[in-house]
Amino acid sequence: MERINLGSHHEDAAQFREQIRLESGVDERDCYQCGKCSAGCPVAFAMDYMPREIIRMLQLGLIDEVLSSHTIWLCSDCIACYTRCPRSVQLPQLMDALRIRAREKNLAAEKNIGMFGDLLLGLIKRFGRIFEMGLIITYNLKSRQPFKDVLLGPAILKRRKMGLLPHKIRSVDAVRKMFERVKEMESDTP
Amino acid sequence: MRYAYYPGCSLESTGIEYYLSSLAVARKLGVELWEIPEWNCCGASFAHSSSYLLSLALPARNLVLAEKEGLDVVVSCAACYSRLKNAVYEARKSVEVKEKIGQAIGQEYRAQAEVYSMIEVFTNHLGLEKVAQAVVRPLEGLRVASYYGCLLVRPPELAMDDAENPRSLERITMAIGGAPVEWNFKVECCGAFHSTFRPDVGFQMIDRILEDALREGADCIALACPMCMMNLDMRQKDINKMKKSNSYIPVLYFTELMGLALGLAPKELGVNRHFVNAMPLLKKKVLQQ
Ligand code: SF4
Ligand code: SF4
Numbered sequence: 001m002e003r004i005n006l007g008s009h010h011e012d013a014a015q016f017r018e019q020i021r022l023e024s025g026v027d028e029r030d031c032y033q034c035g036k037c038s039a040g041c042p043v044a045f046a047m048d049y050m051p052r053e054i055i056r057m058l059q060l061g062l063i064d065e066v067l068s069s070h071t072i073w074l075c076s077d078c079i080a081c082y083t084r085c086p087r088s089v090q091l092p093q094l095m096d097a098l099r100i101r102a103r104e105k106n107l108a109a110e111k112n113i114g115m116f117g118d119l120l121l122g123l124i125k126r127f128g129r130i131f132e133m134g135l136i137i138t139y140n141l142k143s144r145q146p147f148k149d150v151l152l153g154p155a156i157l158k159r160r161k162m163g164l165l166p167h168k169i170r171s172v173d174a175v176r177k178m179f180e181r182v183k184e185m186e187s188d189t190p
Numbered sequence: 191m192r193y194a195y196y197p198g199c200s201l202e203s204t205g206i207e208y209y210l211s212s213l214a215v216a217r218k219l220g221v222e223l224w225e226i227p228e229w230n231c232c233g234a235s236f237a238h239s240s241s242y243l244l245s246l247a248l249p250a251r252n253l254v255l256a257e258k259e260g261l262d263v264v265v266s267c268a269a270c271y272s273r274l275k276n277a278v279y280e281a282r283k284s285v286e287v288k289e290k291i292g293q294a295i296g297q298e299y300r301a302q303a304e305v306y307s308m309i310e311v312f313t314n315h316l317g318l319e320k321v322a323q324a325v326v327r328p329l330e331g332l333r334v335a336s337y338y339g340c341l342l343v344r345p346p347e348l349a350m351d352d353a354e355n356p357r358s359l360e361r362i363t364m365a366i367g368g369a370p371v372e373w374n375f376k377v378e379c380c381g382a383f384h385s386t387f388r389p390d391v392g393f394q395m396i397d398r399i400l401e402d403a404l405r406e407g408a409d410c411i412a413l414a415c416p417m418c419m420m421n422l423d424m425r426q427k428d429i430n431k432m433k434k435s436n437s438y439i440p441v442l443y444f445t446e447l448m449g450l451a452l453g454l455a456p457k458e459l460g461v462n463r464h465f466v467n468a469m470p471l472l473k474k475k476v477l478q479q
Contacts (some may be wrong), residue, residue, distance in 0.1 A: 042379040046391040074391065078379035079344035083353050100240075112387050121233075121240055124248070128230045130199040171228040174296070178251065182244045182294050 013061030020058070024097035028058040030087045037081030037091055047071040051081055051091050054098075067102040073110035125179050128169035191315065194256035194263045194303070195223035198270035198416075199231050205267065205416030207460030211445035212266045212308055214459055218452045219324060221311060223264065226255045232273040246287070247294035249277040253305070254297050262304040264311055266445070268415035272341035275305040275348045307342060307350045308445065309414060313358045318365040326453040328367025332475050334447065335371040335408035336360050337399070339418045340379050353377070359412060359444055366451035373406040375399045380421040389428070396421050397429050403439055409471055410440040412447055419443065424465045440468035450476055 021027050031052070038050035048070045049057065057066045066072070075095040082090050102108045123130050169175075201209035216223050233248035253274060256263045265271040281288040281301035292299040312321055336359035343349045343356050351358045354377065360370035378399055384392030400422065403411050413419060423441040430436055441464065449459040450472065456462055462469060 042395060043381070043384075043391065045394070046388070074384075074388070076379050076382050076384060076395075078340045080340075080377075080379070083344045083346060110387070113383070116383065116387070117240065121237065124231045124233065124237075128228075129202075130231050130234075169228050169230060171230070174251065175230045175248075178247050178295055179244070181296065182241055182247060185290065185294060186241060186243065 013063055016063050017058060017061075020094070020097050020101070023100070024090070024093045026090050026094040026097075028055050028089075028094070031055045031059070031089050032087060034086060036084050036086065037089070040080045040084055041075075042078055042080065043074045043076055047074050051075070055089070055091075055094075064107065066098060067105055067107040068109055070109045072098045072102060073108070073113050125176055126172070128172040128175045191220065191311075192222040192224060192261060193306075193311070194259055194261040195225045196229055196232075196252055196256075196263055196265045196270060196274060197225065198229075198265065198267040199234075200267055200269075200416035204420055205443075207446060207463050208266050208414075208416055208419070208443045209460075211443055211449045211459040211461075214454050215445045215448045215452060216311075218449070218454065219312070219316060219321065221316060224259065224261060226252050226263075229255070232270045234269055234273065237273075243290060243294055245273070246277045246280055246291050249274045250281070250291045250299050251295045251297075253277060253301075253303050254295065254299050256303045257300060262306060264306050264308055266308045266414070268307070268339060268341045269417055271305065271307045271350070272348055277301075278303070278305055279347060307414070309342070309358050309362070310350050312448070313361055318361055321362070321448070322365045325366050325451045327451055327476065329363075329447060329451050329476055330367050332368045332447075333371050333407055333409045334363045334368045335373050335403040335406065335411045336363060336376055336444070337403075337411050337413040337418065337422070338377050339413065339415050340377070342414060343377055359414070362444055362448065363412065366448055368447065368451075371403070371406050371408040373402050373408065375402045380418045382417055382421075385421050385425055392421070393425065393429050393432060396425050397433070400426065400429070400437075400439055404437060408439065409475065410442055410447075410468065412442055412444040414444055426466050438466050440464065440466050440471050442468055 017028060033052060033056060035052045038044055038052045041051050044050060051071065054066055054069065054071055072095050075092065077092045079092055082092060099114065103114050108114055120130060197209055213223065229252045231248060233245050237245040237248055253263060263274060265274055278301050281291055281299060288299060288301055338356050338359065343351055343353045346353050356377065363370045375398065379395065380399060381392040381395035385396060411422060419441060426438055442461065446459045446461050450456065456469065456472065
């Protein structure tokens with residue numbers, strides 16, 4: 001890690017932490033750095049910072065370092081950490097809030113993962129249900145990845161595991177309206 | 191026994207075996223499932239990265255449909271189970287949240303219907319004695335590693351069994367005459383979408399689960415989640431290629447094993463549709479009886 005001047009971070013960091021506490025419902029001050037979360041984290045082997053370190057960095061005000069970490073994207077939301085944490089720190093919820101911020105500030109280290117979530121939501125809004133083959137193809141197109149999973153397509157179709165068209169439910173209007181109402185309600189209450 | 195049934199998106203596509211076998215086993219055991227008409231996607235793992243309210247409203251619309259019918263809800267998919275149960279949990283915790291959900295879906299949500307996993311219906315409601323009595327083809331000598339993954343057992347507030355050492359699936363295995371394997375990875379995460387976006391990470395997560403099951407002498411893995419199934423079943427070929435190895439282990443939904451024990455035909459249950467072919471194993475150990 002680079003040499004860091006902790007003093008210069010304080011003002012912005014305090015505000016950021018306050019915001020993250022509101023959005024995630026997690027207070028980073030609850031964590032007493034025991035490391036139990038990281039000992040049992042199934043993705044720890046691939047992370048650049050341990051889950052415990054992410055919290056420590058927040059406590060110290062190293063906001064950009066947190067937001068540009070791979071860790072927040074590699075967390076697979078398995079909830080093992082929260083289940084075991086002696087302080088009931090909801091790390092998965094914290095990771096969620098940090099991912100949203102990282103994308104807003106254009107610091108996301110793993111761009112594909114966030115885009116994938118958007119695509120899936122778009123599909124639910126349009127069809128009411130998800131059509132997996134469709135989403136895998138769209139994913140590969142937009143990320144300009146060579147059709148990786150689509151190579152599995154014929155094998156999947158052979159087992160008659162996917163229909164050819166998305167299942168559009170008749171009450172898709174109800175679902176679309178739900179998306180719109182949620183958006184309205186959330187812009188009403190800041 | 192009558193329930194509202196929520197299959198979820200995966201069960202109409204990649205998880206078709208789970209759908210077929212859930213319905214067939216329920217029918218055979220006299221559990222009536224009323225599929226929620228016009229159900230919508232529960233929002234899975236990504237709605238809450240976008241909006242807390244949306245992640246509650248999407249599942250709640252389905253729950254309202256069940257409530258109108260006066261039924262509790264049964265869910266096969268572990269991920270959908272978690273989302274639906276979470277909506278009930280949050281709504282019961284706060285009247286304000288409950289009302290907001292109602293506002294978002296445009297109908298009153300009362301949070302009255304309970305949400306159960308398919309497993310609980312057999313272990314807690316119907317009872318395993320009844321299941322055992324209905325067995326005509328016990329899975330004698332079949333060593334089964336039960337895999338729960340994440341969302342059936344975590345977080346504890348939503349869990350259908352113990353978070354660290356759940357036993358429900360093992361109890362089902364015993365009721366149908368099989369032999370549960372004790373192993374170390376039954377609640378370890380399969381990596382979800384990492385196998386697609388970061389195969390270097392995802393494949394390792396899958397591989398250590400498969401390896402442990404094999405090491406403990408399992409003949410097959412039984413599970414209850416279509417996402418875990420995709421990872422543990424479909425990725426075995428790639429993982430073997432990556433490791434230049436050749437070790438495979440069949441992965442089945444627990445309802446497929448139940449169906450076989452109840453005398454149903456493998457095809458009827460979708461058993462023939464997996465990537466790792468389970469038929470040779472089943473022919474050797476189960477079907478010749
Ligand atoms: S287990 Fe909880 S208290 Fe311990 S380091 Fe992790 S988040 Fe902090
Ligand atoms: S939820 Fe994320 S940080 Fe916590 S143990 Fe699982 S992968 Fe690790």
